[in-house]
Amino acid sequence: MTVSTAIARLNAADQDFARHLDHLLSWESVSDDAVNQRVLDIIKAVRERGDAALVEFTQRFDGVDAKSIDDLILDRARLELALTRITAAQREALEKAANRVRIYHERQKQDSWQYTEADGTVLGQKVTPLDRAGLYVPGGKASYPSSVLMNAIPAKVAGVTEVVMVVPTPRGEVNELVLAAACIAGVDRVFTVGGAQAVAALAYGTESVPQVDKIVGPGNIYVATAKRHVFGQVGIDMIAGPSEILVVCDGQTDPDWIAMDLFSQAEHDEDAQAILVSPDAEFLDRVAASIDKLLPTMERAEIIEKSINGRGALIQVRDMQQAIEVANRIAPEHLELSVADPQAWLPQIRHAGAIFMGRHTSEALGDYCAGPNHVLPTSGTARFSSPLGVYDFQKRSSIIFCSEQGASELGHTASVLARGESLTAHARSAEYRILNEKGN
Incomplete structure (x- = not known):
């Protein structure tokens, strides 16, 4: 050569x-029309036919002889078995890396907060982890156990209740390092499906694959295109x-x-x-x-x-x-x-x-x-984006509690602004709570 x-x-x-x-x-990552239409067709099929479509696409695209969805599910025992099938050096390296990633991301965890104003009004923010996150992992020889650690561990540190991993096994080829990493990182469920069909299953749910709140992890052009299409139904990390x-x-x-x-x-x-x-x-x-x-x-x-x-x-x-x-x-x-x-x-x-x-x-x-995350913004998007982190698996809710006096004081301000916007119901809702001026 x-x-x-x-x-x-x-x-x-x-x-x-x-x-x-x-x-x-310059880099153009936009899918062509053929890829885009194929992905839309796959998403539609998964939404309409659920598990049956997943089995069919896995047979067709990955060459896996799956008879039913049960053949595409790996339980916790299978992940633990993977730990025994890798070398001692590999297991030690995975565990050391996982520990460093966990320690670093523990420092990112955000907590809820509140403060009280002089009139008793309480303002704050409630930080809540996502209920369920989906992790896409490329399969076959192009497998990255390090990506499993980098995506799953921040989710677990954030307090995500369930992490669901999808990983294709082309021609039945299972990567034991990937499964071992999933075990160490605390992944809860694994489905051996990939491509746009796996993204669709995570976004909309099937009879067996649970619907998630956010999908993270790298993939090919079909995966990236599918993530674009399901964004809004679920959150995504980025289009890398x-x-x-x-x-x-x-x-x-x-x-x-x-x-x-x-x-x-x-x-x-x-x-x-x-x-x-x-x-x-x-x-x-x-x-x-x-x-x-x-x-x-x-x-x-x-x-x-x-x-x-x-x-x-x-x-x-x-x-x-x-x-x-x-x-x-x-x-x-x-x-x-x-x-x-x-x-x-x-x-x-x-x-x-x-x-x-x-x-x-x-x-x-x-x-x-x-220790820091290796899922990073590409193609100049570091101008406005950040590495994947614990904060990507937490959401924030504003907290507003008004005392009687606080509601009265804020009511005057809200009334003026609402009437300036010709939103009378907004204004009167606030005015009803102004002391000595109720019943407007």
């Missing part, structure tokens, strides 16, 4: 840099694009380290994006040489090659200040600050899903076991 790279080289000093950067970052990494380096990190950090995202997908920004032109040359040297040693070399050549870039900037400006412009999913004093630059970072500080903090640690 012959692999070679021709990674793009950009310079922020060039007059057309902004145009080239925009072109590099390809994985991406931006490394900002001052030129003093080992170029082999940087090349491998770029590979760590490029190996996910041909559409993944790996970008290095540095003010040191000679360092960019050294990293390019490391890329060419190391690429042939990679198991997923062909995928990395297509990703690097298609969407990767080495960007030269004037100085570190401009490097930070470019980073904020890109708003990456993963941002590595591979510099001498990352803490000094941190206050200037405004848009990033996760920030990896210093030369020794590889993005891969965040994917598996550092």
Whole structure:
């Protein structure tokens, strides 16, 4: 196998840099009409025929010889069996990662609060976990037990009563690591279904699959399209694009380290994006040489090659200040600050899903076991989105209790504003409670 790279080289000093950067970052994740219609048909079938449709689609799309829905259900005992089928080292790694993820997310948990005003009026917020969450997990060889931990543990920390996992098993191929992760993370029920049909089942419920309040977890274009269509019926985490990494380096990190950090995202997908920004032109040359040297040693070399050549870039900037400006412009999913004093630059970072500080903090640690969530906003959405967390599985209700005096005082204000909006019933409802002026 012959692999070679021709990674793009950009310079922020060039007059057309902004145009080239925009072109590099552009990503269209919109489904075509054929995919969209197929997904709508699948959702309709699941809504109308429930379990029977799930069995039929699983037979057709996954090649699983399922006679009934019972063949697509895994009980808790099966998850516990998976723990005995993985190696001791794998189990230890899963348990250590799960513990770190749990400890980190415990700090995110929000509690209800109230305060009382001088007249006795009480205002506050009641925080309540969702009743049921659905977790979509890709199946087969492209399985990610780490994603099970990252999605299920925050839900459990939030207090979600039931976590339901769906995972396809193409041609009957079961990933024991995924099931073991589900056991460790506290998943309550598992159905071996996937695709748009699994999303539809979680959103609307079937005879066997319970309806959930929110669906989280990654999937292919059919899964992403289905999540778009069921949003509103249920909540969703996000519509994620390809994985991406931006490394900002001052030129003093080992170029082999940087090349491998770029590979760590490029190996996910041909559409993944790996970008290095540095003010040191000679360092960019050294990293390019490391890329060419190391690429042939990679198991997923062909995928990395297509990703690097298609969407990767080495960007030269004037100085570190401009490097930070470019980073904020890109708003990456993963941002590595591979510099001498990352803490000094941190206050200037405004848009990033996760920030990896210093030369020794590889993005891969965040994917598996550092603790923070690896479900992150992509495609520039870090400008307005956050990593998945406990807060995604909690909802907030406002609390308003008015004392007699408080209702009277607020009634005057509400009356003026309501009449200004020509909403007379609103005004009179408030005015009835104004002291000494009832019976308007």
